[in-house]
Amino acid sequence: MPDDHSLPILPTQLRIARRRLLLSSGVAAGSSLAAVAAFPARALAAGVPAERIPGWLEFLSRTIPDSLDDEAPVALSPREFATLRAVVGRLIPTDDLGPGADEAGVHVFIDRGLAGPNAAHLPLFQALLAALDTGAAGNGFAAATPERQDELLTRLEAGELADAPKGAFALLLEQTRQGMFGDPIYGGNRNFAGWDLMAYPGIKLVWTEADQQIDADVKPLHLSVKQFGGTGW
């Protein structure tokens, strides 16, 4: 098969980047792989209805601020965002094992999703967060003690929290896991906290035979799809 027939499916930039990658063999975090594809933009050009990804590219292209305190919500109100941050911090709490979901930016992941592909869930999340704030009384969920927060979440899980939409807990838990253990490009799993917690090395383009043996100790690489030209979806 002549080489030029593979050109349409192998962008030159990627070919170069891949060669560099394989030569360096380390897949080191610093290797500056060119952004070879901006898929959402291409998909738009390819006829994906624009309303499916409202403002999505803008959020994704933003630089993640150094401090989570600098994060402004894009779908939720600041109050809702603060409540959500406290909620995910109880679902996966910070402890001696490492950062919890709040420190890993899982609330950022969920908020961005609610402005994009999960926009249909925004009213449900708003109602859920309002129910938790109402249930906490006083200054709301974020200001409550951890014990009180856990009690409210336990009631929510059991379907016994007043005004909480049906099915909301399962959705909240699923999206918390997605944010904690998904690629950091979406705003969660900050500093690879989720992947380190479960000893997932991150994107590792080459697994050797030795790596795939029982009890092989595979070291973390801390590589996100962002290092490979990803923009998230």
Add this chain to the structure above:
Amino acid sequence: MTNALPKADVVIIGLGAAGGIAAHVLTQAGVNVVGLEAGPRLGLGDFLANDDEISGMIRYWTGEPKYNHEIPTWRPNANAPTQPPIPPVSMANMVGGTSVHYGTQSWRFRSDDFRTRSTTIARYGNAVIPPTSTLVDWPISYDDLEPYYDRVEYLIGVSGQAGNINGALVDGGNPFESPRSRAFPMPPMRSFGYGELARAAMTSLGYHPFPQPAAIASVPFDDRPACTYCGYCSGFGCWNNSKSSTLVSAIRRAEASGRLEVRPNCRVMRIQSNDRGQVTGVEYLDEQHAPQVQPAGVVILSAYLYENVRLLLLSTSAAYADGLANNSGQVGKNYLSQAYAGRTALFPGKRLNVMSGAGGQAVAMDDLNGDHFDHTGLGFIRGAVIFAGNSELPIGHSRGIAPGVPQWGAVYKRWVHENANSVGSAFAQVEPLPYADVFLDLDPTVKDPLGVPVIRVTLDAKENEIKAARFMDAKLAELLTAMGAAQTWPNFPAGTPLPINTHAYGGTRMGDDPAASVVNRYGLAHEAPNLMILGGSTFPGSSGYNPTETIQAHAWYAAEYLASNLNSIAI
């Protein structure tokens, strides 16, 4: 007004696993082909940039151009209301179709899979076939397809260990395999730690393990590099060009011939037919969403099953009041959806490293598939292939929590920390039977964004499949325990109905009787002889195996017949 384009010899709707093979066979025979593909043309950079579990396995970016917006609706039976929307499954709309992102399990069916009715009756009598089942023998045999399985394996590149070459058993392969004319073109995928646990346990239980066949380059093949076992496989395009999709094999060659014109981002809306019942061309929306008409001597409909059925039902005309090739009322009938059992298991203190590898990298056994064991007294017929593999990903592992462990909080977090890399799984892929009351039609109310009705699935779990899945679930528990698991638990209740599935069959059944099927053995519609339908939608039944290689072998068989008889078939 729409101007008709110059007439094509053949127009193919959907350039996936089936359409890609047909395009290759036809263009090699000198036929000029126009390929209309609803999705974009993508490349390795796109795949690398989407190696993440959220885009691939949760948001299903590969289905975003089309499938995600036309998800079939479901009701358990014809008297039940339509259920709330069900989540999408992983479908790819792009040049190469779902072969770009499938898990690469590349099985041949065995000879008895084509004769399920007669072999079952011969061994157990008529009474074991469920009364509402429409179980039939296929109009073609394994021997008909064997040369085409071989060609597919050598064209696209399949890695595996032969078990039976021309009747001689080969050590290390599947002893139940029907005879193949030669070995696979590549050795099997690499062995791996968790797979070796499975192999040893299967052997100790008296079974016959073997490496699962995979449509991946295990060694360099056709100027493509060998797999690097990165773990982003099933649900992902291959950044390394190791996966043997039709995009990088059949379609690439067909385009190199100069006789295939691929038109990406072209969404077919309707197949036209004349008063004599022949198809004359297709109406589609081009990349700019402008309506076009592509006249053709032959139309090949090779989209995924749901779209095959939908386009037929939508393409009404003077000759076909109830949908193209549907004067028999058979379009949409005899639908099947694969059933499964799956178990997760905890191997405390062991690092399993299964968040790696390739979808097709697995250890499998066929001892409980088909009719390889005595079903007397079990209350079900047919069986399942059982396999243990890897290609797990972190979000999936964050959900696979042992029963009794809290789903959140500090205890959950510690459990994930201590056990996530110590959790493995095994699956049984159960063969479903066809039933008279399991079928597809157009949803009367739900439409896609273009205003076109979506498919409605009418399906419930049946006793035969529930019993089979429960039986297999118990076998999975035994297997995982023999592998050293301290605890095992089901991933989902065995026998849960899956209304929509990437392993779905039927709807345009292949058969000899025009009153009871839609297409003949060559995929040509009984009622519209210049319309060819390819894909799992033509399967009269199923098997415990993954369907893609059989879809491809049949597409080759059918396209070769078409190429040889084009003058008499085309208008």
